[in-house]
Amino acid sequence: MAVEAAADAEDLDKMERCSNGRRLTLQWHITSRCNLRCKHCYQDNYENPELDFNNLLGIMTQYLELLTALNRKGHINFTGGEPFLREDFFDLLRECKKHASLFSFGILTNGTFLNKEVVEKLRILQPDFLQVSIEGDEETHDAIRGSGNLKRVLNALKLLSEFGIKTLVSFTAHRDNYKSFPKVVELCRKHKVFKVWTDRIVPFGAGEALKQQVLSPEEVWSFLL
Numbered sequence: 001m002a003v004e005a006a007a008d009a010e011d012l013d014k015m016e017r018c019s020n021g022r023r024l025t026l027q028w029h030i031t032s033r034c035n036l037r038c039k040h041c042y043q044d045n046y047e048n049p050e051l052d053f054n055n056l057l058g059i060m061t062q063y064l065e066l067l068t069a070l071n072r073k074g075h076i077n078f079t080g081g082e083p084f085l086r087e088d089f090f091d092l093l094r095e096c097k098k099h100a101s102l103f104s105f106g107i108l109t110n111g112t113f114l115n116k117e118v119v120e121k122l123r124i125l126q127p128d129f130l131q132v133s134i135e136g137d138e139e140t141h142d143a144i145r146g147s148g149n150l151k152r153v154l155n156a157l158k159l160l161s162e163f164g165i166k167t168l169v170s171f172t173a174h175r176d177n178y179k180s181f182p183k184v185v186e187l188c189r190k191h192k193v194f195k196v197w198t199d200r201i202v203p204f205g206a207g208e209a210l211k212q213q214v215l216s217p218e219e220v221w222s223f224l225l
């Protein structure tokens, strides 16, 4: 569910890049390492073996071949785990920039590594957007993602906005947090977020412990309306 309306045709095209529209989207989990242990996370293993840089380049080559064969433009969403934990992440993004006419890219991150130096480097690489996750008001968010985390995410949004990088916010809904969604939207408006995205929790991995917190059909209706 997208909360903010797209302003014009160009914005609509950009929204489609991150929501499986006309562009062929690759959601690419480049690492399972993460510095957070979110209560709802679909991962419960943060140490899966990783592909090395050459293997990542091989995947990118295959993706480019697929786009050419299908005569389509693409979009890559880098995710994890936490993508900024990969030491070669910026090298990979530099490779993406070389193919900017064929595919755009966005990054799904917990926002904790986004300081001024990192955001400055990102701006040069022209990502389509950065998506951070917000799970509720400060108390709710920090209970799910760890103490002091909301302040870090809001600081990241502020920096991204200062550097002219488009921001998206993801909200994963369950019984413990869905009532604070309006607060999240309010925060997003204040921080000039382009789009707020929400999905329901999939009780999987660490998130299996929240099985009883999955929204009932009635709660889904009250959440959506």
Ligand SMILES: C[S@@+](CC[C@H](N)C(=O)[O-])C[C@H]1O[C@@H](n2cnc3c(N)ncnc32)[C@H](O)[C@@H]1O
Residues within 6 Å of the ligand: 034, 040, 041, 042, 043, 079, 080, 081, 082, 083, 108, 109, 110, 131, 132, 133, 170, 171, 172, 199, 200, 201, 202, 203, 204, 207
């Ligand atoms: C797995 S995270 C990876 C990117 C980054 N580390 C982050 O925290 O946003 C990507 C998105 O998946 C969501 N997510 C994690 N576990 C989930 C689950 N069990 N069901 C639905 N969404 C989930 C997160 O809240 C986040 O918005």
